Amino acid sequence: MPAFQSTFDALIQSWKLRLQDAEAHETKLPARMETCIRVCEESLLELRQWVMEHSFPCRECEIYFFKQVKPVIKARYIYYQKIHRLHTGYFNGSGLLEKERLEKELRELAQYFTDNDQFFSYYRNGYTHHDELFFVRGQYDWKICPEVNHFDDLFSTSFDGKLAELMAYELLMKYVDGMLNPSCKLTEPATVTPSRSVAVSRLQCTASVTDIVELGYALHAKGFFNDGKASIRDVMTFLSTMLQKDLHYYSRLFFQIQERKSNVTKYLDELKAGLTRYIDQLDEQDQLK
Known part of the structure; x- marks a missing residue:
């Protein structure tokens, strides 16, 4: 061959x-x-x-x-x-x-x-x-x-x-x-010290690529980066780099999210529910003290 x-x-x-x-x-x-x-x-x-x-x-x-x-x-x-x-x-x-x-x-x-x-x-x-x-x-x-x-x-x-x-x-x-989405340069990343590098290496994103895309579009829509001036392309590139996930096909995945017959913001709703449960648990622990 x-x-x-x-x-x-x-x-x-x-x-x-x-x-x-x-x-x-x-x-x-x-x-x-x-x-x-x-x-x-x-x-x-x-x-x-x-x-x-x-x-x-x-x-x-x-x-x-x-x-x-x-x-x-x-x-x-x-x-x-x-x-x-x-x-x-x-x-x-x-x-x-x-x-x-x-x-x-x-x-x-x-x-x-x-x-x-x-x-x-x-x-x-x-x-x-x-x-x-x-x-x-x-x-x-x-x-x-x-x-x-x-x-x-x-x-x-x-x-x-x-x-x-x-x-x-x-x-x-x-x-x-x-x-x-013309490229809009994000702010320069902070210098990674050896201690930070070790901490980051211990973290592994276990969310699905579709969930990350849903989160990324939410951050973009809210203007989370650069006072809302960062393009969706920049946001996805940033998340892909930081989370070590392949997000090249984010547009196709977002289209699938849009086409959901119910609960379009499924992952964001799960995030909200998870945070609410966490806060409720903390309140219960405070009451038991």
């Missing part, structure tokens, strides 16, 4: 360098996106040409190609197209993207991840038990294949297109979130 992987190292490296060059030298965003799209198209054509002229040495190599190589480039291809359409389609008179449309885009992205939760979990958790079904050609089954799949006996498997779309939408969600 290592020898097979090295077959595509030069192509991937060249592709990355060409994208970096486009990002650095194209000053106008639409032209930059068009150049990046063209670079991705050319690299995908190179991959297809390789597949036409060669056979995969083994099934593991075929899975690697359709899971680790093609989707990476195809994801960028989809991503750059989305960014191009987002800007050329949503500009208003002042030249700024409309907030309402960006928020709608973010909600739609969050709904997409909810609708594809099972495959997203398979991808994010690094599972492999369905790889032969998902990433080997000739395993096509219309009953399970996603609509995004443009089936091609030579250059497609049942799920490599869906994987590329998932990866692209991850990037797009971060981009749209960044447009809605």
Whole structure:
């Protein structure tokens, strides 16, 4: 397998360098996106040409190609197209993207991840038990294949297109979130002394990621940081760093919180109830003294 992987190292490296060059030298965003799209198209054509002229040495190599190589480039291809359409389609008179449309885009992205939760979990958790079904050609089954799949006996498997779309939408969600929440630098953290470092290392956050996201949005809404000037992105980055939790998909999780049929503020209500019980217990202890 290592020898097979090295077959595509030069192509991937060249592709990355060409994208970096486009990002650095194209000053106008639409032209930059068009150049990046063209670079991705050319690299995908190179991959297809390789597949036409060669056979995969083994099934593991075929899975690697359709899971680790093609989707990476195809994801960028989809991503750059989305960014191009987002800007050329949503500009208003002042030249700024409309907030309402960006928020709608973010909600739609969050709904997409909810609708594809099972495959997203398979991808994010690094599972492999369905790889032969998902990433080997000739395993096509219309009953399970996603609509995004443009089936091609030579250059497609049942799920490599869906994987590329998932990866692209991850990037797009971060981009749209960044447009809605420009970075606002938080105050400098206090110097951590050795004694404080030891104390912090003994603390481990055991709350769920969803509960932390609910708390983070509450802190943001209340203006807890920087007199309310910190963006939700900054708040989540801070909580992620301090609590050692992966909060990259906080927008998708918050959408799920919003969609709860009852008790939208479930975790905050539990916090309030817990504090109330704690205070009541202290009062009872004082009465017994």
